[in-house]
Amino acid sequence: MKRILISIIFFSLQLYSQNRDTSVIFSEIMFYNSSSIPNGEFVELFNTSYSDTINLSGWKIKYYTSSPDLIVDAGSGTKLLPRQFAVIFEGDYSGGYTVSPNALILKISDNAFGTSGMANTTDRDVHLLNSSSDTIWSYTYSANNSAGYSDEKIILIGDNSISNWANSIVVNGTPGGYNSISQREFDIGIIKILTSPAFPVLNDTVEVGVWIKNFGIRDASNFFVAFKYDFGNDGNIDLIVNSSPINYLRSADSIFIRADSLIAGLEKETKVFAELNFPSDENKTNDTISLLIKPGLPPGTIVINEVMFDPRSGEPEWVELYNKSNSRINLKGWKISDVVTTPTQVTITNNDFYFEPETFVVLASNLLIRNFYDSIPSPILLVPIPTLNNDRDGVVIYDDRGLAIDSLFYFSDWGRSKHSIERINYNQPTNQKNNWIFSVADSGATPGYQNSVQNIQAAKPMSIVFNELMFEPLTGNSEYIEIFNPSNDTINLAGWKIIEGGGKSFTLSTKSFYLYPDNYFVIASDSSIFNLFPYLREAAFSNFIKIFNASDLSLSNSDDIVILKDIFGNTIDSVAFQSNWHNPEIDDKKGRSLERINPTLNSNDGRNWTTSVNQLGGTPLIQNSVFTKKLPSYSKIEISPNPFSPDNDGFEDFTIISYQLPQETSQIRIRIFDSVGRLVRTLVDNEPSGSSGSVIFNGLDDNKQALRIGIYIILLEAINQNKGVVEQIKKPVVVAKRLR
Template identity: 30%
Template sequence: MNFTKNNNVLNTLPKRIIGVIFSMLLTLTGHAQFSDDFSDGDFTANPSWNGTTADYTINATQQLQLNASVAGTSYLSTPHNLTNFNGKEWSCWVRQNFAGSSSNFGRIYLTSQSADLTTDPDGIYLQLGEALSTDAVRLMQRNGGVTTQICASADGTIAAAFQIGVKVIRDNAGNWSLSIDFAGGVNYSLAATGSEVTIPSGTHFGYLNTYTSGNITRFYLDNIYAGDEVVDTDPPTMISLQIVNDTQLDVTFSEAVTPATAEDVNNYDLVPVNSISTATLDGVNPALVHLQLTSPLINGNTYTLTSSGIEDVNGNASASQSLNVTYLVAEVPVPGDVIINEFMADPSPVIGLPEAEFVEIYNVSNKVLNVSGWKLGDNATFGTIQTGWLLPGEYLVLCPTSSVPEFPGSVGVTSFPSLNNSSDDIVITDNTNVQLDKISYTLDWYQDPAKKDGGWTIERINPLAPCSQASNWQASVAAAGGTPGSQNSVYNTDPDLQAPFIYTTAVNAPNQVQVTFNKPVDSTALSTAVISTTPSLTETGRTILAAYPVSFTIQFAETIPASQLYTISINGVQDCWGNFGNPTGQFLLPAEADSGDIVINEVLFDQYTGGSDWVELYNKSNKIIDLKGWKIARFNNGVISDHKLISSNYLLYPDDYVVIGADSNFVINNYPATTLGKFYQLTLPTLSNDTGSVIVMFEKFVFIDTIDVIMDQLIYSSKWHFKLLDSKDGRSLERMDPNLPTQASNNWHTAAEAIGFATPGGKNSQYYPALYNGEVSLSSETISPDNDGFEDVLQINYQMNTPGMLATIQVYDDRGRIVKTISQNELLGLTGTIVWDGIREDGQKATIGTYVLLMEAFNINGGSEFVSKKAFVVAGKM
């Protein structure tokens, strides 16, 4: 059995395993020996040590340690069970944490004729420490009271504090060898040899310490073996390969190797191709070989060293064996070398990835980068990236230190910045605070409303794009919700060949216009581009704030009037891909809205399964109004709540409509009368299917504060629907006349069935503007209450000469029977409209035929003012 090899194992294995190995040694080499590694935490049994036992302890690392209370001499001894000393070996690990002197030294008795070591007995011992600075490891023999040195290491080798591995061997002829590993291991190197004076004798192995008060705990002993010489039959193995510099590698073997084989360069091979010019055995550690290379290592490359035919001191030759090592030298990054490639801002609900935020970075350069000490930040705080390397073309996941186990190969970030769900910045800087990349994301970056509620990452589409804004990002399409540490699921490196165009414009009163492009553009080209407007304005300056801005501001000499539409042309715009364009667009200064300018015109509060509620607004003024900053809310227990903000510009022109809701695709696919291009994506407050409310308001600056001004409000009821509907699901309520009061229930009706029960973005199917022709007039001479969008209701328009009149309006059939009392003593205004939907008193639809409307008006004292009769026809399909 190779004891040297087992001692190698002793350096790394747990103590309980070491104990098993010692037990195996006892079994394999007979009983005339002993060993102890103190792994049982005890020195009073197996074997039993005696002496000044109160002065010793087994420490936390299961080593024997002096633990005296005052200066003095202490010892422990135990029978070594050796019946002779021919072909024997002693080995141990010993430490003295001080510089030796005549008052502070240790002795390890290989054999002693007395159990009491304080009597200076005859025997063989190792002397560890002496006067002056010539301290050496000395093998001594005491015989008949006379002490003689057998051999010793070089003077001064243990003059300071030390921990060493020691092995002593005696052959059958009385020759002794002293081998030492000054690193404290078992890679022993022969230190000295010598011969004994007389044949040794004795019965005990022992440990003696002499010390002053400052060293009462600084003696240690461990891994003791005394018995037959252990013959090594195992070849050496490579246990480590280290890079010293770009032309030198150090390979360490499991034991001492011979110079002849270790220094033969033909016994080594290094790939990729890189020749070894010399191999040199270390002068101190005989298991360490220095390899000098003929050409430098290449940064970022992984090399494989193969060796064979390397022999240990016993002639055991190794077979072919290999170790890998990667040569890494940190290079200095510049902005753009590393990019933010993917991030998880909202990990809940879980789709498939761990419920944790992370940021993935990607090395687009050919540099080898050490990310240790780099910073990851958001709009508020920065965290520090821990140890890690990033090679060319590699991805690296950065996450909170607590989440590292959940992302294999990731690097932890202390004080990881918490990313906001809706919008935030992400910044990556190196350890000198040079900003390498920065993004500012919003919910729009998902490009998928269904994924912006959480569980999905946002991935960069083209990592090679010279500049990257919202159009180069979208939600992951991977089944797990993201691709941390690997190529993105939306990866596409096709070059951009499209010329830039004007995406939006906004007027900042009184004379500035901000132009936003669909992509970043080159600031140099933008600064010299020719700008013209119709009607003509005089440019006085431009504000460009980035090398590749998405937007810039133009200053004009003239004040821009509200609602005046301008056309703008910008000739000579270039994007970061080099595409040139001459984009055109329009801009205007929106007018300030007054209450009643924009009204709620249609509402869908009981949607088909899978759809979302929506509200349509109508601009009945002659103004162009920007809806940015407007809010949609509802009443909740008498309080306006659940505000939803329109956060971006949306110009609503006179006599135009906008549909506000969360899912425009569903509306388009389910309502054929939809007018395209009239949507604003926004999740609405919860709208009840029975009775609910919608409030439209905007934030207005007043003095030094802002207040919410209500522009329109509706408290609706599902009872306003056409009475004969078989279902109210997916049916909108339409406003019949935008000039009548919003809250008038008779001003709302179910959208016509013929057009699909809704007209989102367009003129309502039930639109009936009130007409005032004399005292009483009807909207039509016929009514066909079949919800087909044509004459579904009868509008009764009146005009009174005096205010405060009370009216009773009734419908009679051609036989003089009352069919419906539309109103009973209803208080009238000077003008107004009352609606009949064709439903009789019994809840059934009026049959086809001729009818008479009777309207009687009274003053508040009960006196009749006038009576009016109008004939009309209820029509229908035969």
């Protein structure tokens, strides 16, 4: 019985010893050492136990088919402590590796693993034997490493399969320390420190927090973060605040931890340090992080004001900035970037440069920009601006913290070749298309100056109108189109276009040109217009006429359309004219223009157009020969002039019937009766109308014959069917003739 009990105890001790032995594993093998470290092959072991110390005396390394090599003391003993690495070198190793001071250094009893060292071109197996010569672990390495790169185990407590081993990612391996590719059992780290707001400005309240990730194999518990504040960034810690303890974080999970203390009213640079406190952490390299918090500027303080992306030959591309604030701003460390296709950031300046308030600065790659402009009063900073595409691209301005202070994305149709694009209003959004337009300056741009289109506004419909059309001139004479400003505003015609029915467009001016109230502007197909209308040669008219090629301006002799667009492409006026708008009383219309009777009435009402009665056939840049003034409607119906004389002499040939109605909308009919009550003309028949309107009467009957001299009655009838209201208004009109 006693003998049996002793046997059981001996067997149990053997089993316990073997279980303890298996806690020692292979963790790294250097079989192809660098030539700079002779005799540098090594085998690294790791004790995975948290409690047991293993004595490696009598243990062996067996390489391939060679006899085992005995592991011997190298001066620090043979006991491997819990969670300790051991590095086993060749017997004649004399140094060269950087080995962790916490590692146990051992050697083998001879000068080479196996017979003559480990092979570095053929896969071989390596075995770990305990003092009883039992094989504890085996590993077959893959000989695909470059010199100086070991095989490392990825998960130390994992198996020895090929998938759990890989080549070291650092030269000479990691003898005595955690492998370069290994995942620790306990490893939580700070991956990012953040503030809210991300880019604070002066006097902001700022919250600080960190993202923590569990990189380890095992779950982590009972840790916290210490936040340390250095107000003023003078090297002194002014405040330490510990976060609340975190009880649990699963492997591979992340958590965001906020500091319990806020920075109230940020006034100066503040450096914040975050330190992770986790006693079981096996990797301290990712436990600390810091962030310098600088009170910066809000976006839009400095704005992109002008961009030359399609310059003339020899001129560099350039960007103009404007400081909207009332403070000097240091541009040191600021950056500029393009957008398409691969954004490239470049530094504006590495030196102190103070951008004065409400001024400009030009960023250009070289000083050749000065050759293209009479003067550039603002500073020019030489910056290797990334190449800007002509079809579409962007410009982004970053402050020294990396915050985008302003950004612009433009397209080619925003501008025109060899002209910059200019910002219209500092306070409108940068990427709003109608806040940009091509420069109308004589030089094509305004670097260092207020933009030529500063605060330009879209024109109102009918603020400029078509006033005269010469679409069928006599042979050898010029077609022309006249526009007129009937408004009370002075209007800049820069960038305005007239588009005719065939799709051709004609730019009125490529630079600022102001058309004052009651002034005219003419475009003509050729200079023969000066022969037909000699007065146009006078200096007073020279700036108000523009000559194009005859082949370009080609209006149809029957029906056509002309459209007037402002610099933003808005349609300001359009006329779809017809040849039958001419006065039927005039037999030969060729060589006579179509003139507008009143510029404030409907552009597309044929009754508002008729044949010029000027002896020259037209009235370019002077008042139309058929112009008739519209008087305000002070009563329900007004007729002006009254009497009128429709004899085609250019004086009071038409009368305007203006009316006011008591309803918002009505269907109206206007008829003309002679003195005995016979209907002679229906001017308007069941047409919709607002509460007021005007109609032109040319003195002709329904057969387009001139009415006799006499008194006629105008009858206006209006009905609002929704309200059942019928309105009838009568008023006499006198048809007369001028005395000769």
